[in-house]
Amino acid sequence: MHATPEPALQVQGLRKAYGSRTAVESVSFQVQPGQVLGLLGPNGAGKSTTVGMICGLTTPDAGEIRLRGGLSLASDERGYKQRLGLVPQDLALYEELPARTNVQLFGSLYGITGAELHKRCEQVMALVGLSDRAGDKPSTFSGGMKRRLHIACALVHDPEVILLDEPTAGVDPQSRNAIFDNLEQLKAAGKALIYTTHYMEEAERLADHVVIVDHGRVVASGTQAELYAAHAGEPQLSVQFQAAPEAAALHGLPGVLRHTLDASSAEFTLHHLDASAALLAALAERGLHVRSLASSQPSLEDVFLALTGRQLRD
């Protein structure tokens, strides 16, 4: 049996209020090395406040934040910040300095100098696909390129834990895909990523573990499969037959939890969408010819709706 690795980041009972408004309440989660944690919630849910507290930009009213080895801001502020990389929501670049100089400035803030700084800069510029534009000014970049440069700046000191606060805001689809590829590479390199977004498709694509926040509280947390199973119901397969089957012909089919039949249209509720192939084979065996079919999988939007009664994006 493998022992569970020590988390790269643990957050316990985090709380922050601004006057009478509670922005974050009882937020707890942990992230393992090589894992992407998606912090998903609508605007104003408390995602940025949570990220700000982890980075030491905002002081929590209560709670604990620890990195691997129990490192905290209080025990060793410099060591703690060395291990964290932040890609904030708002762009913070020197528009009239070359892209490479922007990255070097961030590196020197962390005490990296000389040949090491040069090497790290080249590595992160290559990672985000900007090597050939390293000498150009960000003022000449597209929104997506600026975001990628931003990520490079956050990575130059080789942090273990990377916080990305809505890093695709204002980014075209191509750059968004490039950013996702970069994040996959970081994950494969064993980094722990916390990714805040109000785009459920992004959380669905990237996140190993999803923490859904609403009004400052965690309303659900788990792998996507766990969240779907607990809150979003089972996948459906709709089948249109060439001819209306006998009702009895649809009994005892494999992988089916229940079904309805209306003339030549049947709706099958499955244990798992992977059961579709066995179901279709069994229908063929029974001589039932399929004209068309459509499947629907639950989404994180369904989970959010089930938990809050609202859409993620109102």
Ligand SMILES: Nc1ncnc2c1ncn2[C@@H]1O[C@H](COP(=O)(O)OP(=O)(O)OP(=O)(O)O)[C@@H](O)[C@H]1O
């Ligand atoms: N400095 C501040 N002063 C007062 N209220 C604040 C401050 N920062 C955040 N808030 C409030 O705290 C709540 C959570 O805000 P936060 O920015 O953390 O949400 P979010 O989930 O990151 O939203 P978004 O996706 O819009 O960035 C909101 O009600 C917000 O108005």
